[in-house]
Each structure stands twice: as C-alpha cells, then as structure tokens.
Amino acid sequence: MTDARSPLLEEYLRYIGLERGLSVNTRKSYAGDLASFLKFLARRGIEPLAAGHQDVDAHLWELKERGLKPASLYRKLEAIKSFFAFQVAERRLAGSPVEGFRRFRLPARLPRFLSREEIRALRDVPFNGRFERFRVKTMLELLYACGMRVSELVGLKPEAVNLQDGWVRVLGKGSKERLIPLHKRAASLLELYLQKREARFKGRGDAEAFLGRGGKKLSRVQFWRDLRALGKAAGLRRALHPHLLRHTFATHLLQGGADLRSLQEMLGHSSLSTTQIYTHLDSSGLKSAHEKFHPRG
DSSP states (O other): OOOOOOOOOOOHHHHHHHHHHOOOHHHHHHHHHHHHHHHHHHHOOOGGGGGGGHHHHHHHHHHTTOOOHHHHHHHHHHHHHHHHHHHHTTTTTTSSSTTOOHHHHHHHHOOOOOOHHHHHHHHHHHTTTOOHHHHHHHHHHHHHHHHHOHHHTTTTTGGEEEEETEEEEOOOOOEEEEEEEEOOHHHHHHHHHHHHHHHHTTTTOOOSSSSOOGGBOOOHHHHHHHHHHHHHTOOOOOOOHHHHHHHHHHHHHHHHOHHHHHHEEEOOOOSSSHHHGGGGGHHHHHHHHHHHSSTOO
C-alpha cells in the first residue's frame, strides 16, 4: 500500500528495492508503515519534509493508544527513521527529525526451540512409502542441519547443493549468497529424495528441489501444513512451524560449543546483535557448563 500522491515515498521505495536489495515483503511492510505516517501528517496539514520530532512522537502515541504492541511500534519507528535518513542523504533535509529518538524497549522474548528428544521423535516417524512424507522429513532434516529460512528452503534448487563436499548455497535476504555446511545424514537423505523426485516427475517439474502437486514449486503454506502433520504423527504436543526449526538449529549449535560469529554466518544475519538472542541456555545447561569449565567447578 503506497500513497500515489507522495513522490517522496515512491522514490524511497525504489531506493530500498533497487539499491538496498530489501525483500518484497520488507518493502511492503515499510510502504504500509510510511503511508500510515504520511496520512497522519496530511490530516494535520504537515508536509513530510516539515515534520518534526513531536509529530513522529504524536503518531506513535496514537498507534499505541489503538493497541499496537511494542514490536509493531518499533518496526514503524525503524521505517520512519530509514525514510528520513534517505531524505538527509538526498540533501533534502539538513538533519533527521528522529535523530536520537529513543527506541522502544521491547520485552526480552527468548526464541522457543525443540529438545533433542523432540527432534528424535520427528526423525523416527515412518515414511510409509509416501512421497509427501519423505519430502517433509527431508525438509525437516535440512532445516535442522542448516538453519535456513523457510523461503530459502522452498526456493532451493538441486544445483545449489554439493552433496559430495557437504555444502548448500543459499540465496538469502537482499539476494546475499552464503554457504552452509551440510552433514552426512542430511546429505544422504537429500540425495535419496532427489532420486525419488526424479522418478516421480521425470524432469517435468519446476526448477526447485521441493515440488508439490503437478511438479509445481512447493508453497510455504503447504510445507507448514506438512510439518504440523509430521509433529502430530510424532506425538508432539506443540504445533510446529518452520522458524521453530531455525531456532532449534541455532540453539543446539551454541549448546554444543559453536561460536557466535560462525552461527551468524550460517544464519545469514547482517548484525551479530541479532544472533545474540540465541545465547540463552537452560539453567541445567549453564550449571553443567560451569562445573565442566570453571577451575573451581
């Protein structure tokens, strides 16, 4: 949703798409957030380049009174900051009206993850000769092995996988490419899946590795449904979603001794601060680590 009467907004959206390479979903979110802000200014008779600190503050307070949560307010503020930073870079403004604006304090929300026992239960669900079950178990194994985003997984192409050397080439946010190690279990399962895929579709399907009905690229929604069904078959009480496997990958790696920098590279985070949310461990894990490594433990 964009405001067709605002060339400033249209130019900014072209900038974040073409020069910053932000994803379509991110651009849509920014477009909606900024269109809402510009409409707020228009109701007050304020031109975008004449907006001040107090106008941004008033807009956010209005949204807060409507019941928006801190995470949503934080995202909207980041969009406004980015918009004005662009205007400063284009020399339309001497300074940003939100420079030094206090960030919203977001509640610390630790990511949930699966236990090793739950992962084992998912792996132990039988295939029953069904291609769909084999497909979802292969995708589960890849998520747990590589920590990919679901969009990266459903967009994965067979030629992006090096089964012999154990690497997956992933195209992430902003079209940034990264290589993720692939362990032997996941590589073997993927190799067998690709053989079944070829036998089923005989080269007539889409280019992606994971195909649904008629050889079409598997949708994220269908994978989510398949994953939930796998969780029920495994007897798990919680509802599964793809990002839960990404959290599990990161958490189990850190618990196993991986360093944050390596994890940042594998997850494709642009900032280490994003990766640091995974530095949580349960109390028993902390206690055993303390006893093992502390000189007085």
